Amino acid sequence: MTALRARALTRTYPGGVEALRGVDLDVEPGERVAIVGRSGAGKSTLLNALGLLDEPTSGSYRLLGEETVGLDERRRDHLRRRALGFVFQDAHVLGQRTVAENLTVKLATSRVPRAERPPRIADSLARVGLSHRRDAAGRLLSGGEKQRLAIARAILTSPAVILADEPTGNLDGVNSQVVRDLFDEQARDGVAVVVITHDDRVAAWADRSVILQDGQFTEAMPQ
Amino acid sequence: MRRMPKVPRRGRNPEQGLARAEVLRDLISDVLIELSVRRGRTMLVLAAVALSTGALIASVGVSQTAAQQIGADIAATTLDEISVGVRPGGADQEDAPAEPAPVPTGEDGEPVEGFIDGPDRPAVGTAPTTVFPDDAEARAMAIDLVDAAGRQLTVTGLPGVDVTRTDDVPDERSGLVIRGAMPGYLDAARLDVPDERAWLLRGDEPVVFLGSAAADQLGVPMTEDPTGYQVWIDGQRYAVVGFLAGSGAAAGPASRGATLGEDAVMAPGAAIVVIPYQRALSMRGSDADATMLVRTAPGAGVAVGHVLREAIRPDAPERLEASQVQSLDSLRDGVSTQLGRLAAGIGAFLAVLTALLIASSMVASVVARTGEIGLRRALGASRRDVALVFLGEGAVVGVLGGLAGGALALVLVVGAAAINGWSALTPVWMVAVGPALGGAIGVVSATYPAVRAGRISPAIAVRAD
Numbered sequence: 244m245t246a247l248r249a250r251a252l253t254r255t256y257p258g259g260v261e262a263l264r265g266v267d268l269d270v271e272p273g274e275r276v277a278i279v280g281r282s283g284a285g286k287s288t289l290l291n292a293l294g295l296l297d298e299p300t301s302g303s304y305r306l307l308g309e310e311t312v313g314l315d316e317r318r319r320d321h322l323r324r325r326a327l328g329f330v331f332q333d334a335h336v337l338g339q340r341t342v343a344e345n346l347t348v349k350l351a352t353s354r355v356p357r358a359e360r361p362p363r364i365a366d367s368l369a370r371v372g373l374s375h376r377r378d379a380a381g382r383l384l385s386g387g388e389k390q391r392l393a394i395a396r397a398i399l400t401s402p403a404v405i406l407a408d409e410p411t412g413n414l415d416g417v418n419s420q421v422v423r424d425l426f427d428e429q430a431r432d433g434v435a436v437v438v439i440t441h442d443d444r445v446a447a448w449a450d451r452s453v454i455l456q457d458g459q460f461t462e463a464m465p466q
Numbered sequence: 467m468r469r470m471p472k473v474p475r476r477g478r479n480p481e482q483g484l485a486r487a488e489v490l491r492d493l494i495s496d497v498l499i500e501l502s503v504r505r506g507r508t509m510l511v512l513a514a515v516a517l518s519t520g521a522l523i524a525s526v527g528v529s530q531t532a533a534q535q536i537g538a539d540i541a542a543t544t545l546d547e548i549s550v551g552v553r554p555g556g557a558d559q560e561d562a563p564a565e566p567a568p569v570p571t572g573e574d575g576e577p578v579e580g581f582i583d584g585p586d587r588p589a590v591g592t593a594p595t596t597v598f599p600d601d602a603e604a605r606a607m608a609i610d611l612v613d614a615a616g617r618q619l620t621v622t623g624l625p626g627v628d629v630t631r632t633d634d635v636p637d638e639r640s641g642l643v644i645r646g647a648m649p650g651y652l653d654a655a656r657l658d659v660p661d662e663r664a665w666l667l668r669g670d671e672p673v674v675f676l677g678s679a680a681a682d683q684l685g686v687p688m689t690e691d692p693t694g695y696q697v698w699i700d701g702q703r704y705a706v707v708g709f710l711a712g713s714g715a716a717a718g719p720a721s722r723g724a725t726l727g728e729d730a731v732m733a734p735g736a737a738i739v740v741i742p743y744q745r746a747l748s749m750r751g752s753d754a755d756a757t758m759l760v761r762t763a764p765g766a767g768v769a770v771g772h773v774l775r776e777a778i779r780p781d782a783p784e785r786l787e788a789s790q791v792q793s794l795d796s797l798r799d800g801v802s803t804q805l806g807r808l809a810a811g812i813g814a815f816l817a818v819l820t821a822l823l824i825a826s827s828m829v830a831s832v833v834a835r836t837g838e839i840g841l842r843r844a845l846g847a848s849r850r851d852v853a854l855v856f857l858g859e860g861a862v863v864g865v866l867g868g869l870a871g872g873a874l875a876l877v878l879v880v881g882a883a884a885i886n887g888w889s890a891l892t893p894v895w896m897v898a899v900g901p902a903l904g905g906a907i908g909v910v911s912a913t914y915p916a917v918r919a920g921r922i923s924p925a926i927a928v929r930a931d
């Protein structure tokens with residue numbers, strides 16, 4: 244089963260902008276896909292649709308085999324909770340909360356029982372190398388640390404798909420490499436990783452890159 | 467190793483079955499963290515809730531205390547009736563008959579078998595035991611500002627004492643009260659009898675005045691001149707000499723005589739038969755159940771009440787007890803209701819103001835937290851989850867603020883009472899109502915911000931650009 248399968252996805256914003264104009268995309272478990280394209284090409288719109296943060300105007304989108312277009316909101320919330328992990332350009336770390344508390348928000352949202360939380364948090368932090376920052380306030384983290392925390396949060400509930408929008412956009416080369424390594428690890432575990440990027444190194448790293456232009460894929464660039 | 471997990475439907479996965487209590491706990495700790503993070507704003511909102519709920523509760527509390535006080539003041543200034551009774555259990559030898567009736571003895575000096583000591587009614591000719599002196603009315607009237615005073619003694623219910631039209635055929639009657647009264651009693655009770663005939667009650671003559679219901683039951687027509695009509699009381703003929711008129715008044719507070727119908731309202735229309743006081747005293751053998759009704763100039767009731775017992779029994783004022791007649795409850799209730807409405811109006815205004823304040827502060831907070839809300843939605847939080855965080859914030863701030871407000875109100879009410887020299891009314895509800903009120907205000911005012919937070923589009927909220 245493909246992890247996600249989009250067919251003829253369109254998204255027309257209320258103002259009339261056709262941000263997506265018939266996108267087809269298949270991503271297999273463990274596959275790393277990079278989506279590149281100029282600003283305004285519709286990359287974020289596509290990622291939001293794949294992440295069930297936004298409803299496509301038409302088309303079909305199957306996540307883990309389940310059709311999501313037209314699905315009721317509760318089920319979409321549920322799928323986000325259980326199947327997806329997000330990493331944004333802005334790490335969206337809650338600055339007033341500690342590193343551990345940031346992770347607790349995700350676990351509580353996913354209704355993970357309290358007893359299971361500390362080991363999961365410890366495991367996640369160990370994976371991204373932030374164990375020593377467990378009790379630091381989010382606002383005190385460096386840019387690279389914040390993004391590592393965001394990845395720790397994304398992998399906390401073992402999602403099937405990780406969706407990342409410019410995850411290395413604010414990072415230097417070293418930290419960008421760290422992020423790629425972490426995604427590699429997830430991909431080896433069978434997680435489908437979809438990354439929007441301007442970063443050539445990220446595009447080169449992916450198993451497959453697709454170019455989005457004016458809401459459509461123009462060519463695939465197999466590695 | 468490749469995973470292709472299917473996401474199970476809710477409820478089929480044991481991991482989904484997080485107890486409701488734990489979800490609530492997560493929500494509360496989330497809310498508390500949020501509130502402590504924004505400590506400054508939280509303190510401001512808390513203070514606003516505390517002030518408004520405090521003012522609301524205090525205004526109700528102070529108005530209740532004030533109403534009680536004003537009611538007491540009005541009662542004191544308009545009190546004009548006092549009832550004087552005999553304090554129970556104070557009989558002493560001096561008041562006892564000079565010569566106790568000797569117990570009959572047989573020839574051998576033993577008491578006659580079957581003789582019952584302490585008969586219900588004294589033998590004819592035995593002097594009654596009295597606490598009120600014979601000139602009690604004159605003594606009371608000697609006090610300045612006393613307008614009328616007179617004793618009454620109800621004899622209804624005494625064995626054998628009954629009233630009928632004829633001596634042989636007992637009629638069917640119900641609830642007739644037979645009361646001995648001094649002329650001043652009718653005056654004090656605001657009752658009139660025609661042609662100034664009240665003096666007839668002063669002596670020992672067998673005469674009666676009838677209330678209209680009593681006249682009706684006894685078949686005595688209420689003509690101008692009832693001469694010739696007679697009733698039988700206690701085996702004696704009494705001449706009907708008039709009927710009661712006037713406005714009437716409550717005949718004093720319920721007292722020990724209540725079982726004898728003494729608390730019946732003395733009104734011209736009552737089923738009452740009034741006989742001379744001395745006759746009633748002879749029937750009862752004691753004035754232990756007698757009361758004297760005293761009417762004073764308006765507002766003089768309290769002052770007169772202080773000196774009345776001393777004036778009547780200077781030698782033993784403790785044998786008497788004076789009670790003030792409370793007939794102004796309705797007036798006091800009116801004052802209380804009006805003040806209460808005013809206070810409730812001010813309180814409602816304050817509550818609305820506070821709700822608007824919380825709502826606007828929360829809307830600002832929702833806008834400021836747009837990114838966080840988008841993130842939470844991306845992490846899988848539903849609209850409801852997001853809205854609940856804000857509702858929870860409103861509830862917690864409201865309850866805590868209301869708690870402080872209740873305490874504040876308590877201090878204000880006690881303080882206001884102390885400054886004005888009132889006795890404070892500080893019921894327990896005042897403390898309990900604070901959190902309830904504050905919580906309600908908090909939840910209501912958080913509703914709009916919460917709904918707004920739930921409507922935030924996650925796709926837009928997480929955008930970096």
Ligand SMILES: Nc1ncnc2c1ncn2[C@@H]1O[C@H](COP(=O)(O)OP(=O)(O)O)[C@@H](O)[C@H]1O
Nearest residue numbers: 256258260262281282283284285286287288289
């Ligand atoms: N919420 C929105 N409402 C209207 N137009 C939008 C909205 N979001 C994006 N767009 C437009 O859709 C197009 C694609 O935007 P976006 O997906 O953000 O592109 P990218 O991420 O590739 O830069 C752009 O023209 C943008 O202005």
Ligand SMILES: [Mg+2]
Nearest residue numbers: 286287288931
């Ligand atoms: Mg973008």
